[in-house]
Amino acid sequence: MSGLIESKVHPFYSPTKILFGVGSASGVDEEIRLLGGRKPLIVTDPGVVKADLLDAVVKPLEASGLSFSVFSKVEPEPPARVVDEAADQFKRDACDSVIGVGGGSSLDVAKGVAVLATNQGSILDLCGMEQVKRKGVPKILMPTTAGTGSEVTRVLVITDESDNTKKVVYSIHTLADVAIVDPNLTLSMPKSVTADTGVDALVHAVETYVSANATPFSDVLAQSPIQWIAEYLPVAWAKGSNLTARYYMSLAATMAGLAFASGGLGAVHALAYPLGTEYHMPHGRSNAIMLPHVMKYNLSGSPEKYAAVAELMGKDVEGLSVREAAELAVEAVLELLEAIDISCRLRDYGIPEEDIPKLTEGGMKQSRLFVPNPRDLDEKDVRAIYEAAY
Ligand code: NAD
Numbered sequence: 049m050s051g052l053i054e055s056k057v058h059p060f061y062s063p064t065k066i067l068f069g070v071g072s073a074s075g076v077d078e079e080i081r082l083l084g085g086r087k088p089l090i091v092t093d094p095g096v097v098k099a100d101l102l103d104a105v106v107k108p109l110e111a112s113g114l115s116f117s118v119f120s121k122v123e124p125e126p127p128a129r130v131v132d133e134a135a136d137q138f139k140r141d142a143c144d145s146v147i148g149v150g151g152g153s154s155l156d157v158a159k160g161v162a163v164l165a166t167n168q169g170s171i172l173d174l175c176g177m178e179q180v181k182r183k184g185v186p187k188i189l190m191p192t193t194a195g196t197g198s199e200v201t202r203v204l205v206i207t208d209e210s211d212n213t214k215k216v217v218y219s220i221h222t223l224a225d226v227a228i229v230d231p232n233l234t235l236s237m238p239k240s241v242t243a244d245t246g247v248d249a250l251v252h253a254v255e256t257y258v259s260a261n262a263t264p265f266s267d268v269l270a271q272s273p274i275q276w277i278a279e280y281l282p283v284a285w286a287k288g289s290n291l292t293a294r295y296y297m298s299l300a301a302t303m304a305g306l307a308f309a310s311g312g313l314g315a316v317h318a319l320a321y322p323l324g325t326e327y328h329m330p331h332g333r334s335n336a337i338m339l340p341h342v343m344k345y346n347l348s349g350s351p352e353k354y355a356a357v358a359e360l361m362g363k364d365v366e367g368l369s370v371r372e373a374a375e376l377a378v379e380a381v382l383e384l385l386e387a388i389d390i391s392c393r394l395r396d397y398g399i400p401e402e403d404i405p406k407l408t409e410g411g412m413k414q415s416r417l418f419v420p421n422p423r424d425l426d427e428k429d430v431r432a433i434y435e436a437a438y
Pocket of ligand 1: 093094095096099101123124125126150151152153154156192193195196197198201202203204205233234235236237238241244245248330331332
């Protein structure tokens with residue numbers, strides 16, 4: 049547990065219901081009925097459609113005679129205009145509920161549509177802390193990646209194309225009424241998506257675990273995901289059809305989502321965001337690149353927690369000092385990244401060294417995330433971390 053944990057009041061956010069398990073997608077029709085939905089808008093992206101994943105949702109809806117519309121134009125790291133466009137379709141097609149099916153991009157757009165159905169304006173007007181005035185229409189979120197945990201968070205992340213930054217809506221009204229987490233839906237993920245999204249879940253668990261905002265809930269919910277991801281991500285990457293590995297990765301991602309939604313994130317996310325917006329790098333990949341470098345920097349701020357991370361990731365820490373054990377956490381992450389073929393060197397992605405000042409400026413724009421980070425950072429530190437990552 050964290051040092052000052054006893055003197056704090058801890059919020060904990062979660063959806064009303066989580067339906068977890070192999071085959072759980074087949075219950076989507078009953079869940080939408082229980083929520084009073086008669087015509088849901090299914091929100092998804094072209095990759096999910098191409099992977100034939102919509103059948104898992106459409107077939108049960110058709111079998112129980114429910115009508116629905118489909119918006120399948122979600123873009124990765126979704127720009128605000130995509131949310132607004134999907135919300136327009138919701139109104140045009142006279143829908144009354146939302147089902148998000150896909151990775152974090154689709155689920156975040158689905159959350160946005162649900163709140164724009166009952167709140168005026170653009171999704172950009174709702175960014176910030178608890179700016180959403182009215183609860184949205186009923187929504188079910190069904191992840192097809194094992195990464196973001198968006199199905200259980202009160203967060204939705206969009207790209208503001210006017211200044212090329214990520215903007216976040218934090219609101220209890222973005223929480224799912226029902227999250228349906230079916231590992232079957234993740235079996236078709238290609239290797240690179242498996243790797244990127246899996247490390248995203250690890251970043252959620254580790255950042256929350258070492259966070260100054262860690263809570264008794266987030267501590268417990270972060271530990272098992274760290275263990276499962278170290279064990280099962282290389283297996284899911286090596287053999288996509290391995291249902292046991294997919295099962296534990298889905299469980300890890302959802303639990304890590306519950307953990308970070310209450311415990312908060314840190315400098316990995318802050319320094320990863322500019323990589324996403326500047327170079328259109330997938331969210332999970334940009335987090336993966338920054339993770340070992342930020343961990344190395346952070347060790348002195350939370351050595352006991354990092355030592356625990358090392359142990360959870362399978363390192364033998366017996367007889368070591370806390371600092372030595374903590375250093376093994378970085379080693380464990382580097383080994384995991386190597387096993388799933390992810391380079392954590394900026395140069396390997398064609399990013400020029402001259403861009404480090406621009407990245408530093410972008411990272412500093414996310415300095416709100418430095419507050420819960422276990423070690424303070426200033427501009428000089430941010431630049432040094434990017435240089436180390438280069
Ligand atoms: P994504 O949703 O952008 O999907 C990545 C790609 O994988 C897409 O092309 C998609 O079509 C494809 N894909 C997804 N599932 C598949 C499957 N089963 N089979 C084949 N292809 C599949 O990726 P993501 O990493 O899940 O989401 C990233 C987004 O989530 C970012 O915008 C990020 O900022 C956001 N995010 C949100 C939260 C939150 O709490 N709301 C948390 C973390 C990240």
